[in-house]
Amino acid sequence: MSRARVIILIAGAAALTAPAARADYAVLRSGARIHITGYEESNGRITLNFQGGSAQIDANDLVSVEPEDQFQSVAQAPPPETGPFDDLIHAAALKNGLDEKLIRHVIAEESNFNPRAVSRKRAQGLMQLLPETAARYAVADVFDPAQNIEAGARYLKDLLVRYSGNLTLALAAYNAGPDVVDHYAGIPPFPETQKYVSRITASLAQDNAKN
Numbered sequence: 001m002s003r004a005r006v007i008i009l010i011a012g013a014a015a016l017t018a019p020a021a022r023a024d025y026a027v028l029r030s031g032a033r034i035h036i037t038g039y040e041e042s043n044g045r046i047t048l049n050f051q052g053g054s055a056q057i058d059a060n061d062l063v064s065v066e067p068e069d070q071f072q073s074v075a076q077a078p079p080p081e082t083g084p085f086d087d088l089i090h091a092a093a094l095k096n097g098l099d100e101k102l103i104r105h106v107i108a109e110e111s112n113f114n115p116r117a118v119s120r121k122r123a124q125g126l127m128q129l130l131p132e133t134a135a136r137y138a139v140a141d142v143f144d145p146a147q148n149i150e151a152g153a154r155y156l157k158d159l160l161v162r163y164s165g166n167l168t169l170a171l172a173a174y175n176a177g178p179d180v181v182d183h184y185a186g187i188p189p190f191p192e193t194q195k196y197v198s199r200i201t202a203s204l205a206q207d208n209a210k211n
Contacts, residue, residue, distance in 0.1 A: 024036055024037075024065050025065065025120075025192075026039065026048050026062060026064075026065055027062075027063045027064045027065070027120070027121055028057065028061050028062060028063060028180075029060070029061050029062075029063055034048055034055075034190045034192060034193075036048050036049060036065075037049050039065070041059055044058065044059050045057070045058060045059060046058070046059050046061075046062055055188075055189055055190070084113050085107070085113070085126070085145050085149065088145055088146050088149045088150075089103050089104055089107075089149060091146075091150075092149045092150045092152075092153035093153065095150070095153070096153045096154055096156070096157040097157065098153055098156060098157060098160075099204070101203075101204055101207045102156070102167075102200070102204060103127075103149065103152070103153055103156070105199075105200045105203045105204060106127060106152065106156065106171075106174065106200060107126050107127055107149070107152075109196055109199060109200060110123075110126070110127055110128040110152075111125065111126050111127070111128055113126065114126070115143055115145050115148070116143055124142045124143065124148075125142045125143050125144075125145075125148035126145055126148045126149055126152070127148055127149060127151070127152025127153075127155075128152075129142055129148060129151055129152060129155075133151070133155055134151060136155075137150075137151035137154055137155065138151075139151045155174070156170060156174060159173045159174060159178065162178065163181075167201065168187060168197050168201060169181055169186070169187065171196065171197045171200055171201070172186075172187040172188065172193050172196075172197050175192070175193045175196045175197070176188050176190060176192075176193045
């Protein structure tokens with residue numbers, strides 16, 4: 001029996017005994033986490049069902065099925081103009097030529113401003129850096145707010161360069177991974193990623209409307 005089939009059988013059994021309100025996420029080898037309502041395997045392919053559609057992946061690309069991550073905020077959610085770590089956000093934005101509000105909204109979505117946040121896919125800190133991303137940007141202490149914000153801002157900037165300044169694609173890649181965005185040649189059809197991009201771009205639009 002394949003590893004992916006064992007994972008599906010275990011996850012399916014857990015779903016039968018879990019509360020109805022539990023949210024399940026399919027964790028992919030790329031690091032993406034997809035909020036799913038169901039899944040099935042056939043001929044080495046797995047169909048992931050989610051609200052509004054479905055997508056097929058190779059069975060080997062499914063790592064596990066996990067409940068939703070929820071991070072506790074270290075403070076009340078900040079208004080767009082001010083909040084925790086303002087000096088560090090300002091410095092990272094200035095160094096990387098980014099909008100401070102963009103970094104702030106990404107942090108709000110990623111960790112709810114909790115510098116000790118760790119997800120089930122091992123993303124860490126304020127901007128939820130995966131270990132390989134932290135290593136790429138030479139982060140010595142991923143839980144140090146200054147290092148985490150600087151590396152996250154550099155990664156955002158690199159994604160914007162990769163996608164020729166297209167903010168929605170850069171945000172989608174930050175959430176789901178650039179390989180997934182490239183595979184779908186756009187924002188992938190995953191509700192989690194689509195909502196992530198929509199929330200951040202809508203918040204930025206609201207900020208700009210106030211100015």
